[in-house]
Amino acid sequence: MSLIQLITTLIPVLSVFILLVLCRLPAKHAMPLSLAATALGSFFVWQVPALHMLAATLEGVILALTILWIVFGAVLLLKVLQQTGATTTIKQKIPGSGLESCKVCTKQDLTPYMLHPITVYWFIPTPLLAWVYQPNALLTSNGSLFFNI
Structure with a gap:
């Protein structure tokens, strides 16, 4: 392996480090630039076909969307x-578990950290909500849940 091949191999890691840490670019700008630098290096130094790079890029996008879907x-x-108060019920049902002092479990604890009320409208069929539905949750006429984060 030549020195140019070694440097090209390190481009994905080094470009992300340089752009995010040293240049302090936001990730939405640094990641496409890092992708472009990696693609150029792999195309010119390693002679990777453009179709293979496109396939690898699409695979990465699908993997990222899968992870984002799980987190969402x-x-x-x-x-x-x-919103439904289920966290309070869970804390009451498990005494001595340490959940009594959980700072994330109640909406009241999160209120000081909310800068703007964000309204989220997400379609969830009513049967899926049957196990978490409480009277203080607002169900719309089409069976979706409307709540504030």
Whole structure:
């Protein structure tokens, strides 16, 4: 392996480090630039076909969207549990578990950290909400849940 190949191999890690840490670019700008630098290096030094690079890029996008979907679902479930008061019930049902002092579990604890009320409208069929529905949650006429984060 030549020195140019070694440097090209390190481009993905080094470019992210340089752009995010040293140049302090936001990730939305640094990541596309890092992708472009990596693609150029792999195309010119390693002679990777453009179709292979496109396939690898699409695979990365799909993987990232999968992870984001899981995180979004977890945050949505947490907000539904908080809005319906289920976190209070969970804390009461498990005495001595340390959940009594949980700073994330109640909406009142999060209120000082909210800068703007964000309204989220998310379609969730009513049967899926049957197990978490409480009277203080507002269900619209089409069966979706409307709540504030």
